[in-house]
Amino acid sequence: xxxxxxxxxxxxxxxxxxxxxxxxxxxxxxxxxxxxxxxxxxxxxxxxxxxxxxxxxxxxxxxxxxxxxxxxxxxxxxxxxxxxxxxxxxxxxxxxxxxxxxxxxxxxxxxxxxxxxxxxxxxxxxxxxxxxxxxxxxxxxxxxxxxxxxxxxxxxxxxxxxxxxxxxxxxxxxxxxxxxxxxxxxxxxxxxxx
Amino acid sequence: xxxxxxxxxxxxxxxxxxxxxxxxxxxxxxxxxxxxxxxxxxxxxxxxxxxxxxxxxxxxxxxxxx
Numbered sequence: 001x002x003x004x005x006x007x008x009x010x011x012x013x014x015x016x017x018x019x020x021x022x023x024x025x026x027x028x029x030x031x032x033x034x035x036x037x038x039x040x041x042x043x044x045x046x047x048x049x050x051x052x053x054x055x056x057x058x059x060x061x062x063x064x065x066x067x068x069x070x071x072x073x074x075x076x077x078x079x080x081x082x083x084x085x086x087x088x089x090x091x092x093x094x095x096x097x098x099x100x101x102x103x104x105x106x107x108x109x110x111x112x113x114x115x116x117x118x119x120x121x122x123x124x125x126x127x128x129x130x131x132x133x134x135x136x137x138x139x140x141x142x143x144x145x146x147x148x149x150x151x152x153x154x155x156x157x158x159x160x161x162x163x164x165x166x167x168x169x170x171x172x173x174x175x176x177x178x179x180x181x182x183x184x185x186x187x188x189x190x191x192x193x194x
Numbered sequence: 195x196x197x198x199x200x201x202x203x204x205x206x207x208x209x210x211x212x213x214x215x216x217x218x219x220x221x222x223x224x225x226x227x228x229x230x231x232x233x234x235x236x237x238x239x240x241x242x243x244x245x246x247x248x249x250x251x252x253x254x255x256x257x258x259x260x
Contacts, residue, residue, distance in 0.1 A: 074222070082230040
């Protein structure tokens with residue numbers, strides 16, 4: 001590690017077990033924005049935080065599953081905003097560190113039918129709640145006003161019939177396909193030191 | 195970008211032009227921020243619940259030890 005909680009591109013690539021060009025691609029697409037230093041012309045190199053490493057790890061898993069970079073960018077956007085929002089209430093909350101606790105809440109990303117973005121939260125002893133449902137192909141397709149849509153997105157989803165009757169979908173009610181990824185598990189398995 | 199270029203870059207999927215991005219769509223960014231805020235509220239609620247359960251377990255353990 002080059003400094004406390006700072007990583008060069010080669011260090012980040014080594015810790016993630018990925019070639020550097022995959023990380024560069026995600027930076028150039030604006031999916032991951034280097035926290036410490038962005039590349040600015042010749043001679044300047046990117047430097048990343050531990051949070052960036054988690055963002056890379058999540059983004060790379062989603063890219064492995066052939067999720068478009070713009071979609072992955074939306075997932076990373078929510079993770080960043082989530083961290084800021086939690087930190088308003090729990091001052092020492094940090095990604096990825098706070099999710100590495102064995103007691104951490106399981107935060108998952110769910111992509112339904114290739115277009116709808118959901119997140120779920122739950123602990124071992126609680127029922128998972130699912131939030132979201134934004135159609136990233138047509139985010140403004142709803143005829144509802146923004147406030148009504150926001151309220152709807154925030155409302156935990158009731159169990160869909162398909163989830164209980166052996167159908168394909170999970171609790172969010174995907175009809176044809178779903179991708180589910182645990183951000184908490186990725187954070188717990190992330191290598192932060194050589 | 196062509197599929198061949200994507201493959202060379204290790205990018206497994208071509209970019210569909212129909213997917214919106216929060217970088218270029220402020221309304222989408224606002225929706226995602228709102229979603230994050232709701233997730234954060236639920237996260238804090240769950241963490242408080244876990245904390246309370248741990249407190250109860252600690253108290254039970256103390257009683258048993260006595």
